Amino acid sequence: MARRSSNYLDTIEYIGPRPKKAPKRPNFLGGWVVLLIAAAAVYYLGKPYFSYVQAQQSVPTSERADALIAELQPSAKIGERLAAAADADLALLVCAERHGRSERVAAGLAHGSGLRRGALAASVGHDHHNLMGLGADAASLLRAFERVAELDGGLVATDGERVLAELPLPLGGLLTDAHLSEVVAALDELDAAAASLGVTLPSPLMALSFLGLAVIPELKLTDHGLVDVVAGRIVPVPWGPAA
Secondary structure, eight states: OEEOOSSTTSOOEEOSOOOOOOOOOOOHHHHHHHHHHHHHHHHHHHHHHHHHHHHHHOOOOHHHHHHHHHTSOOOSOHHHHHHHHHHTTEEEEEEEOOSSSOOOEEEEEEESSOOOSSEEEESOOTTTTOEEEEESSHHHHHHHHHHHHHTTSEEEEEETTEEEEEEEOTBTTTBOOSOHHHHHHHHHHHHHHHHHTTOOSSSHHHHHHHTTOTTSSSEEEETTEEEETTTTEEEOBTTBOBO
16 A cells, blocks of 8 residues: 655655565576686687787797708808708898887897798787887888888888888887778788798788787797796897997
8 A cells, every 4th residue: 555645755654564576596597608618709709819829829839940040051141041041041130129218129030921032010009009020031021111101100121122012100110190091901911012922821920919028928029128928037149238
């Protein structure tokens, strides 16, 4: 039974026993169904990116690395050494500090990219976002770094002095305000340019950006040098870092 006061602002009073509600039983089956659907969605949406992670995580054994380095022809000229390295599927990997704090530069050899000539460079390098470059010859690598600087940040593919493809990233060297269709077209051109240089990795600029991420195994290059992530130490390399 309920009554309403003449004052419409008064609350309605309920007089009588309150109905008892049965306790709600948790639906465990429904929760598992939701989890399974979410897991399936993550798998199918993320499947194209698995190859990127697998490619950049591919690290040769120490014996294989020693054998590849031993194949380099001894020479006082860095250009001749890099040419010999390309024949052994080794490319010069460079990380250069770009935030104006130390200007350190470190370098090492990367195996497995397929790069035979030219260079790739990017101002995206997780998580420090320094300049990352992969080159088969010094001239191409230098030109790629120069072009990234001219763009105020970006992704670049070069062959000698010639710029093959690029994507400007003027917002902190990480973002662009270009239309999505322009970004997709530029990324497609970069992938095609990298393939023309011999690169066999899918989305090679993506792989390059992860070669400096020193929080996932195994070997990563930062401006502090080559990092053995598992051992938590800097690995001495012949080319740096330069102070």
